[in-house]
Amino acid sequence: ETHARLSGPLLIRAGDWEGSDVRTRTRLSQSPATSEGPVWPLTFTIPFSETLYDNYGKLEAENEGTWYYDFANKRARFDHLDGQHNNFCAGQHLSDDDPTAPCHLIFAPGTEMYVHYPTKGTCCQR
Numbered sequence: 001e002t003h004a005r006l007s008g009p010l011l012i013r014a015g016d017w018e019g020s021d022v023r024t025r026t027r028l029s030q031s032p033a034t035s036e037g038p039v040w041p042l043t044f045t046i047p048f049s050e051t052l053y054d055n056y057g058k059l060e061a062e063n064e065g066t067w068y069y070d071f072a073n074k075r076a077r078f079d080h081l082d083g084q085h086n087n088f089c090a091g092q093h094l095s096d097d098d099p100t101a102p103c104h105l106i107f108a109p110g111t112e113m114y115v116h117y118p119t120k121g122t123c124c125q126r
Contacts, residue, residue, distance in 0.1 A: 040071075042070075042071045043070045044069050046066070047065070047067075049065075050063045050086075061085040066078075077105065079104050080104070081102050083100050084100055084103050085100060088115060088126065089105070089115055095122060101120060102117065104118060113125070
C-alpha cells in the first residue's frame, strides 16, 4: 500500500471523475515515533459533511459532499451537493438563480482552481 505525507494542495480534473468508480476507504495513520502528522494514501475518495454556524453559534446550513484526492497526479475535486453554502462557490455569479446548487471545486495540476456548477453548465477559474 502506497502512502504520501501531504504538505500542500492535492489536485483533480473534473472530467476524470465523471461516471468513474474510484471510491476507496481512507485510513489515516500516524507515523510511529514522529510528529510529522498523518500519512495518507496517494489517491482516495471520501464523503464529508459540512455544518456552518454564524458568529453567534446559530446553525446556518448543513451539507454533504465528496472529496477526490489524487496526490500522484497533483489534482483534487471537492463536490458540494445541493444546498451547499461554500464560500469558494459563492460570489462567482455562476448560479445567481440558485446559489446553493451543487458546486464542484476543481484543483488542476498547476495552481488553478475552478468553480463549476454542473447543473447550470457554468464554470470559471478563480
